[in-house]
Amino acid sequence: MEISLSVTAVDELAIRRAKSGDLAALERIYRAYQGTVYSLARRICRTAEEAEDVLQETFLEVCRSIRGFRGGGPGSLTAWIKRIAASKALIRIRYEKYREAEPLAEDGGPAGRRDGDVGLQMDLEASLARLSDTARAVVWMHDVEGYTHEEIAELMGKTVSFSKSQLSRAHARLRDMLGEEV
Amino acid sequence: MFRHCTIAELLEVRGGEGSAAARAHLKGCAACRDELDRVHQRVAALRALPSVTPPRDRWPLVRDEFRAWRRRRLRWLAGGSVAAAAVLALVIAWPGNGSPAPVGPSPELRALVERSQVLESALGWYGGGGRVVDGLAATAIADLEDRIAVIDAGIAGVQTGEVPTGDLERLWRQRVRLLDVLVQTHVQRTAYVGF
Numbered sequence: 087m088e089i090s091l092s093v094t095a096v097d098e099l100a101i102r103r104a105k106s107g108d109l110a111a112l113e114r115i116y117r118a119y120q121g122t123v124y125s126l127a128r129r130i131c132r133t134a135e136e137a138e139d140v141l142q143e144t145f146l147e148v149c150r151s152i153r154g155f156r157g158g159g160p161g162s163l164t165a166w167i168k169r170i171a172a173s174k175a176l177i178r179i180r181y182e183k184y185r186e187a188e189p190l191a192e193d194g195g196p197a198g199r200r201d202g203d204v205g206l207q208m209d210l211e212a213s214l215a216r217l218s219d220t221a222r223a224v225v226w227m228h229d230v231e232g233y234t235h236e237e238i239a240e241l242m243g244k245t246v247s248f249s250k251s252q253l254s255r256a257h258a259r260l261r262d263m264l265g266e267e268v
Numbered sequence: 269m270f271r272h273c274t275i276a277e278l279l280e281v282r283g284g285e286g287s288a289a290a291r292a293h294l295k296g297c298a299a300c301r302d303e304l305d306r307v308h309q310r311v312a313a314l315r316a317l318p319s320v321t322p323p324r325d326r327w328p329l330v331r332d333e334f335r336a337w338r339r340r341r342l343r344w345l346a347g348g349s350v351a352a353a354a355v356l357a358l359v360i361a362w363p364g365n366g367s368p369a370p371v372g373p374s375p376e377l378r379a380l381v382e383r384s385q386v387l388e389s390a391l392g393w394y395g396g397g398g399r400v401v402d403g404l405a406a407t408a409i410a411d412l413e414d415r416i417a418v419i420d421a422g423i424a425g426v427q428t429g430e431v432p433t434g435d436l437e438r439l440w441r442q443r444v445r446l447l448d449v450l451v452q453t454h455v456q457r458t459a460y461v462g463f
Contacts, residue, residue, distance in 0.1 A: 142326045149330065
């Protein structure tokens, strides 16, 4: 508990200093949030390289824009940074989609089952990777990051129905690929 | 409801939005309850996936790009926004709200803004791109430019009300002092290269 309070105090101070352009404070924020941002980007993007680019673009945006950040503390800073990261990652997958002319089709067939927790994680990781970019982004943002369909629709420039249908599709595909009983 | 729930319906129930018919069906259907459990388990498993760490440290790249962006902003400031800032200084010095006429900035503030413009012009000459800069000088120059960018943020903050108007003169004084050092640094570097 003491550690948590200490981290909060440091973050609030870092936010104030970062707003004034202090590079050491900005680096501190980078160090504190790089894992969060990279994990989010890695789950949405297709490759590690793309996720690294999203990490870099996100923090460049954070450095440029933190002066305008109006949040009340570290909690809202986390949400603000994650929203920037999600936006950058979604732009990236949209760009990749255009670049390839046709979206990659979801890969069919079961991912192959392994035993144990690590096996389950590996199966899940493999199944996630085989979803379409859009379905993967929606399932991650909704089920893990806690975004609402309205927020996802806004970030993606799509409708709420689109977000809901992508989530259903993702769950159906994951169920099939993980070989769960129906 | 005589058919089993679809995944979409189960997801809606999970999100607290399911229809009354779907919820009623779930109460009496063990198969659909099992399916809903699997949805819950799947989401829990997704949330339990370990976080991943970036393979490389990207901070040096972020920092360098950010510094380059601030330098570009500084050059842009030299190209015209200082004039806008001078206008801002005039506006701020005007009490407004029915006051008879703008009184203009204090003579000291006006002098600081003018001095700043002169130094910006000098910087445009000495600090042009493509010149050879040793590592030590480059670090000193980058540091000064960073500090000027912070001051500029403060001056802009007066406009948005984040920084008290009374701080304006102090900020311009600091800006002039830092610009002076920056120009001197460039002058010394140029003299050294010439020698």
